[in-house]
Amino acid sequence: MTKDEISDILENIARLLELKGENPFKIRAYTNGARALDTLTEDFDKIVARDGLGEVEGIGKALVEKITTLARTGKLEYYEELREQFPPDIFTLFDVPGLGAKKIKALYDQLGVHSLTNLERVCRDGQVAALPGFGAKTAENILKGLEQLKKSAGQFRLGDISGLAESLLDDLRSHPRVSLVQVAGSYRRKKPIVRDLDFIVSTRHPKIVLEDFVGHHLVDSVLAHGDTKASVILKNGIQCDIRVVKSEEYPFAVVYFTGSKEHNVRLRSRALERGWSLNEYRFSLAEGRELKEPIPEVYTEADVYRALGLAFVEPELREDRGEIAAAEAGELPQLIEWQNLRGTFHCHTHASDGRASLEEMAHAAEDLGLQYLGIADHSKSSVQANGLDEKRLLEQVARIRELNQTFDGFRIFAGTECDIRKDGSLDFSDEILAQLDYVVVSVHAAFSLSEVEMTDRIIKAISNPYVTMMGHLTGRLLLTREPYKVNVPAIIEAAAATGTIIELNANPRRLDMDWQWWPLAKEKGVRCSINPDAHSTAGLQDLIFGVGSARKGWLTRNDVINTLPLGQIEQELARKRK
DNA sequence: GCCGTTTTCGGCCCGACTGTTTTCAGTCG
Numbered sequence: 001m002t003k004d005e006i007s008d009i010l011e012n013i014a015r016l017l018e019l020k021g022e023n024p025f026k027i028r029a030y031t032n033g034a035r036a037l038d039t040l041t042e043d044f045d046k047i048v049a050r051d052g053l054g055e056v057e058g059i060g061k062a063l064v065e066k067i068t069t070l071a072r073t074g075k076l077e078y079y080e081e082l083r084e085q086f087p088p089d090i091f092t093l094f095d096v097p098g099l100g101a102k103k104i105k106a107l108y109d110q111l112g113v114h115s116l117t118n119l120e121r122v123c124r125d126g127q128v129a130a131l132p133g134f135g136a137k138t139a140e141n142i143l144k145g146l147e148q149l150k151k152s153a154g155q156f157r158l159g160d161i162s163g164l165a166e167s168l169l170d171d172l173r174s175h176p177r178v179s180l181v182q183v184a185g186s187y188r189r190k191k192p193i194v195r196d197l198d199f200i201v202s203t204r205h206p207k208i209v210l211e212d213f214v215g216h217h218l219v220d221s222v223l224a225h226g227d228t229k230a231s232v233i234l235k236n237g238i239q240c241d242i243r244v245v246k247s248e249e250y251p252f253a254v255v256y257f258t259g260s261k262e263h264n265v266r267l268r269s270r271a272l273e274r275g276w277s278l279n280e281y282r283f284s285l286a287e288g289r290e291l292k293e294p295i296p297e298v299y300t301e302a303d304v305y306r307a308l309g310l311a312f313v314e315p316e317l318r319e320d321r322g323e324i325a326a327a328e329a330g331e332l333p334q335l336i337e338w339q340n341l342r343g344t345f346h347c348h349t350h351a352s353d354g355r356a357s358l359e360e361m362a363h364a365a366e367d368l369g370l371q372y373l374g375i376a377d378h379s380k381s382s383v384q385a386n387g388l389d390e391k392r393l394l395e396q397v398a399r400i401r402e403l404n405q406t407f408d409g410f411r412i413f414a415g416t417e418c419d420i421r422k423d424g425s426l427d428f429s430d431e432i433l434a435q436l437d438y439v440v441v442s443v444h445a446a447f448s449l450s451e452v453e454m455t456d457r458i459i460k461a462i463s464n465p466y467v468t469m470m471g472h473l474t475g476r477l478l479l480t481r482e483p484y485k486v487n488v489p490a491i492i493e494a495a496a497a498t499g500t501i502i503e504l505n506a507n508p509r510r511l512d513m514d515w516q517w518w519p520l521a522k523e524k525g526v527r528c529s530i531n532p533d534a535h536s537t538a539g540l541q542d543l544i545f546g547v548g549s550a551r552k553g554w555l556t557r558n559d560v561i562n563t564l565p566l567g568q569i570e571q572e573l574a575r576k577r578k
Numbered sequence: 579g580c581c582g583t584t585t586t587c588g589g590c591c592c593g594a595c596t597g598t599t600t601t602c603a604g605t606c607g
Contacts, residue, residue, distance in 0.1 A: 062579055103605085133597090
């Protein structure tokens with residue numbers, strides 16, 4: 001059984017224990033165990049093979065045994081026994097906003113509710129309202145939650161809501177009663193998928209600000225509206241929370257609501273070591289603790305970190321992936337910034353499935369302040385995308401060479417997004433590839449190979465000396481298509497061994513390779529190229545999402561080849577061929 | 579169930595809002 005499957009089972013155990021009303025800390029131990037598995041960077045199978053699970057923080061003796069049993073046999077008696085006590089689809093009820101374990105248990109015990117369908121029925125026919133501890137409002141809210149669940153499944157791509165988030169941010173910023181405002185949460189941490197938007201506002205007029213916010217023209221419905229916070233659903237279906245604080249509380253609230261939860265837990269325990277309690281408002285004396293150091297003055301977010309003996313941690317890094325230790329040691333990376341980009345690769349034109357001409361794409365890139373643009377139209381196997389054959393490709397190369405004569409301080413690099421065929425061979429011969437400035441290779445068909453076959457296929461492709469970089473490594477389309485099965489660490493190893501660059505596809509539907517893998521790639525010495533996979537001039541602006549993911553993956557400008565200026569980038573592209 | 583320079587027992591983050599209650603439980607983040 002794989003690591004991900006086992007992690008899901010630990011989550012399920014936690015929920016079943018919740019339904020049984022078990023000790024909350026025991027429940028948390030299972031949740032923590034699942035998370036510990038999710039964040040492993042070393043090969044899970046290898047850890048199991050060498051009995052190394054016990055060294056992982058959050059996995060103790062009992063979990064080692066259960067995880068090992070699952071990994072080796074695919075079964076766990078303890079889990080089976082728990083599962084038998086509840087109907088199999090009871091897990092779906094946890095997805096309904098407003099429903100937790102206690103209510104689900106009451107609904108199940110007293111009304112036999114075990115699925116979304118019969119939950120809806122008992123809400124409508126008045127049975128829920130009649131239960132002790134429930135009422136008409138609760139029934140109504142559950143129905144609303146069911147509606148919300150059907151509508152959006154509650155998840156949004158970062159790129160799809162950034163326009164909305166920035167416009168709300170602008171409106172709050174220009175509100176006459178608002179002094180400071182920050183968008184926090186997973187949006188600020190640049191997670192590829194976000195569930196909601198969080199705004200933190202400092203003001204002396206909380207009532208007015210909250211009233212104006214819930215009345216904003218983008219708001220569809222109001223979930224909660226109190227003295228210091230409000231929750232609304234926006235017209236596109238995303239939930240949006242706003243917290244209003246005093247200016248002296250603002251830095252604490254921003255830290256707290258930027259998260260992640262795990263990062264915050266680390267910060268709080270550091271505070272406790274000093275005898276302070278940390279919450280979303282302030283440092284205070286921790287009850288029953290000895291005050292080791294006086295509580296310092298805090299005016300900014302950086303002050304909060306400084307007080308805890310830490311360098312400022314960029315929001316993208318706040319995922320409890322070693323950033324606290326690095327901040328303590330003063331070893332946090334200087335993360336790449338948008339302004340560091342000097343050019344980009346993997347862009348399409350109307351020769352294949354893009355919408356703009358070579359000239360239009362080049363001008364758009366120049367307007368963004370870039371010095372070069374790498375074209376990579378599809379190759380002949382991608383018939384659906386009007387892929388280029390050898391003749392059309394070489395014509396395009398000639399056209400690019402001509403165009404380059406007309407530029408001053410700007411250059412187009414001629415390339416291709418060459419299909420990796422099912423057997424790992426490429427769509428063009430080495431003789432053709434040798435005439436290009438660079439080559440991206442990607443998988444566009446035969447997604448359903450086994451993990452071993454897919455991994456071998458890709459490694460064979462990137463072993464070709466003319467292949468400069470690997471495009472969208474897992475083929476995922478966020479919220480639409482699962483990644484194909486591939487052994488990412490093995491590809492990273494192969495990329496390191498062959499000197500192949502791995503693309504960070506900046507298209508917000510892809511963001512592939514995922515941020516979680518970049519620290520490993522960096523450690524192995526694999527370099528990154530942030531590419532927009534642009535199919536129009538506007539698509540070039542997706543680079544900003546790529547920069548966000550690169551930052552989240554701890555990358556600096558030195559890790560990303562397209563921060564190199566014209567004059568140096570050519571050598572980087574030629575390096576592998578030599 | 580996990581963890582440990584307060585170390586093998588006894589902690590484990592905590593505040594806001596809602597709805598159902600007459601002082602609090604459940605949920606959420």
